[in-house]
Amino acid sequence: MSFLVVMVKEIVDNLRDRQTLFYALLFGPVLLPLILGGSLVASFKQLSIDFDEVSTLSVVNASSAPNLVDFLYSNNIDVVDAPDDIDQSVRYGDTLVVLEIPEDFSEALRNASPAPLTLHVNSADKKSSKASRRVRTILNVYEQTINSLRLQHRGIDPATFNALQVIENDVSSEGANGQLLASILPFLFIMSMVMGGYYLAIDTTAGERERQSLEPLLSLPLSRAAIVFGKYGATLAFVTLSSLLTAISVYTLFRVFPIELLNGQIRFDGATVTRAFLLASPLLFFISALLITVSAITRSTKEAQTYLGLMMIIPMAPFFVLQFLTVRSTSATMPYPMLSQYQLLESAVLGNKIPWHHIALSATGTLLGTALLLALASWLYRRERILS
Amino acid sequence: MIVANDLRKCFKRPGVRKSAKNSDIVAVDNVSFTADDGSITGLLGPNGAGKSTTLRMLATLVSPDSGTATIDGADVSGDVLAVRKQLGFMPHNAGIYPRLSARENIHYYARLCGLGKQQAQERVGQLIEQLDMKGFADRRAAGFSQGQKTKVALGRALVHRPQTIMLDEPTNGLDVMATRGLREIIRQLAGDGHCILFSSHIMQEVAALCDHIAIISAGRIAMEDTLQGILTRTDQTDLEDAFVQATGSATTEQDV
Numbered sequence: 076m077s078f079l080v081v082m083v084k085e086i087v088d089n090l091r092d093r094q095t096l097f098y099a100l101l102f103g104p105v106l107l108p109l110i111l112g113g114s115l116v117a118s119f120k121q122l123s124i125d126f127d128e129v130s131t132l133s134v135v136n137a138s139s140a141p142n143l144v145d146f147l148y149s150n151n152i153d154v155v156d157a158p159d160d161i162d163q164s165v166r167y168g169d170t171l172v173v174l175e176i177p178e179d180f181s182e183a184l185r186n187a188s189p190a191p192l193t194l195h196v197n198s199a200d201k202k203s204s205k206a207s208r209r210v211r212t213i214l215n216v217y218e219q220t221i222n223s224l225r226l227q228h229r230g231i232d233p234a235t236f237n238a239l240q241v242i243e244n245d246v247s248s249e250g251a252n253g254q255l256l257a258s259i260l261p262f263l264f265i266m267s268m269v270m271g272g273y274y275l276a277i278d279t280t281a282g283e284r285e286r287q288s289l290e291p292l293l294s295l296p297l298s299r300a301a302i303v304f305g306k307y308g309a310t311l312a313f314v315t316l317s318s319l320l321t322a323i324s325v326y327t328l329f330r331v332f333p334i335e336l337l338n339g340q341i342r343f344d345g346a347t348v349t350r351a352f353l354l355a356s357p358l359l360f361f362i363s364a365l366l367i368t369v370s371a372i373t374r375s376t377k378e379a380q381t382y383l384g385l386m387m388i389i390p391m392a393p394f395f396v397l398q399f400l401t402v403r404s405t406s407a408t409m410p411y412p413m414l415s416q417y418q419l420l421e422s423a424v425l426g427n428k429i430p431w432h433h434i435a436l437s438a439t440g441t442l443l444g445t446a447l448l449l450a451l452a453s454w455l456y457r458r459e460r461i462l463s
Numbered sequence: 464m465i466v467a468n469d470l471r472k473c474f475k476r477p478g479v480r481k482s483a484k485n486s487d488i489v490a491v492d493n494v495s496f497t498a499d500d501g502s503i504t505g506l507l508g509p510n511g512a513g514k515s516t517t518l519r520m521l522a523t524l525v526s527p528d529s530g531t532a533t534i535d536g537a538d539v540s541g542d543v544l545a546v547r548k549q550l551g552f553m554p555h556n557a558g559i560y561p562r563l564s565a566r567e568n569i570h571y572y573a574r575l576c577g578l579g580k581q582q583a584q585e586r587v588g589q590l591i592e593q594l595d596m597k598g599f600a601d602r603r604a605a606g607f608s609q610g611q612k613t614k615v616a617l618g619r620a621l622v623h624r625p626q627t628i629m630l631d632e633p634t635n636g637l638d639v640m641a642t643r644g645l646r647e648i649i650r651q652l653a654g655d656g657h658c659i660l661f662s663s664h665i666m667q668e669v670a671a672l673c674d675h676i677a678i679i680s681a682g683r684i685a686m687e688d689t690l691q692g693i694l695t696r697t698d699q700t701d702l703e704d705a706f707v708q709a710t711g712s713a714t715t716e717q718d719v
Contacts, residue, residue, distance in 0.1 A: 080574040091562040288558035294522040296547035
């Protein structure tokens with residue numbers, strides 16, 4: 076059981092290394108979800124309009140449109156007086172939007188000619204745009220109500236003017252927007268796995284060569300396989316720990332800041348996160364093997380950092396590619412490590428049903444890739460060149 | 464006991480195609496020598512003479528292109544694990560783990576050599592005593608002096624009680640006192656009946672310590688004898704002069 080001795084030593088040794096700990100326990104599992112998930116939560120809160128929330132609206136000349144003011148009031152908007160310099164105030168964000176009602180507003184309404192209204196908005200400011208969208212939505216409803224009343228008054232069914240009634244039947248359970256949101260979870264999982272094992276893999280392989288501690292180690296009476304598997308086991312332990320912590324922090328983040336994504340279609344609840352973790356678990360083995368194999372090829376830690384830095388593109392690739400291309404989850408895409416986990420995890424987050432044979436294919440393909448990588452790593456360690 | 468017969472090893476010249484002429488560098492060329500139990504054998508040669516490559520072949524880290532060698536009867540190209548069990552090898556850089564303490568460094572090797580937890584602890588305790596490491600045994604190795612590092616590395620090499628011990632330039636970077644201490648330990652080990660092979664490029668050191676000397680130059684053994692034998696054969700009174708004489712003849716031989 077020499078491989079256990081190697082594994083325990085590498086774990087203890089790296090638990091004493093701040094860099095390894097930072098990347099494995101803090102960067103991947105805490106900072107990344109906070110940055111990505113946090114900005115998602117924040118932008119969502121910024122974009123979504125809460126019509127039940129009472130807010131104020133600056134109106135110029137409110138007295139000339141009492142009905143409109145009443146209507147706004149019934150839609151949770153309190154009318155207040157507008158500032159003197161409207162443009163200035165809106166531009167500098169002192170007032171979000173200003174509704175200007177001209178003197179001839181009520182007269183135009185009475186004459187059934189288009190009644191002018193001016194909405195002052197700063198479209199560069201997200202808060203101002205959001206406020207203006209809310210006001211416009213309410214004004215649209217007000218306009219439709221007046222239109223209907225006018226038509227009925229003239230004995231015309233308002234429905235006459237609805238020549239078309241288009242019903243959109245969206246059969247996809249994932250909108251384009253939803254896919255981006257849903258792919259955040261696989262992205263976080265895979266990144267945390269890579270970050271979790273990154274420094275440990277470098278330290279135990281390329282680092283060992285650089286420190287010149289590999290030569291005495293290889294001259295001991297134990298098989299090279301024991302050394303490779305010991306280092307693999309230690310990397311796997313860190314990778315697993317890192318992704319488990321990620322699962323916990325994603326769950327906690329969306330628990331503390333519950334947001335409704337796509338009418339509740341996207342979920343980050345306990346069951347979903349657990350399911351996603353289990354679906355991603357074959358990747359733990361694959362990514363650990365990839366990390367130690369790549370760093371076994373390199374001669375120094377610097378070289379290993381360069382190679383593995385480039386390798387970071389691999390886990391990110393499906394995230395970006397899947398934004399542009401619609402690659403459907405089929406049996407053909409399932410054997411590919413990373414790609415299949417992206418698709419499976421997206422489906423899990425979107426609450427789609429996942430066929431059992433997809434799960435089996437994904438796990439088989441990923442574990443097969445792992446076996447190949449480990450064979451390659453063992454071969455690399457048997458070469459004489461590992462010492463040069 | 465070490466017996467080396469016609470060991471030869473070539474390396475590919477970096478950046479040269481395999482098919483090209485002179486694509487290989489001959490690092491070790493037909494090296495033969497013996498090192499007996501209970502005596503200290505010095506492998507003396509300048510930098511790049513092939514000392515480390517020879518030791519690496521004996522330690523089963525690289526395999527010879529031709530020739531054979533046995534360590535206590537076990538063939539380095541055949542029964543690799545048997546060789547490693549007999550052999551304690553200390554490469555020329557201590558190569559210890561900076562985040563582990565001296566004790567943990569040696570304990571790790573003890574466990575890897577198959578000692579149980581209890582046994583390993585006892586053995587590490589003995590070595591700390593024997594090599595006088597009590598003062599720094601439980602400190603992390605990151606701040607160790609070269610002498611302390613060498614002691615830890617030596618402790619690791621001795622942990623599985625090997626009969627044959629190979630030390631590659633062990634006194635590199637050691638101060639006078641540390642060197643004297645190390646010599647004392649090496650003499651003691653030889654006195655206990657171990658076979659010691661010791662490589663160095665420092666004449667005085669080899670002269671002061673070794674019972675038997677093999678002079679290696681440009682990958683070949685130029686001369687192999689006792690110190691007295693070498694001085695007599697080269698008709699010199701000083702090992703340094705004898706070394707120049709011996710390697711000078713080696714170069715002439717090669718040129719012819």
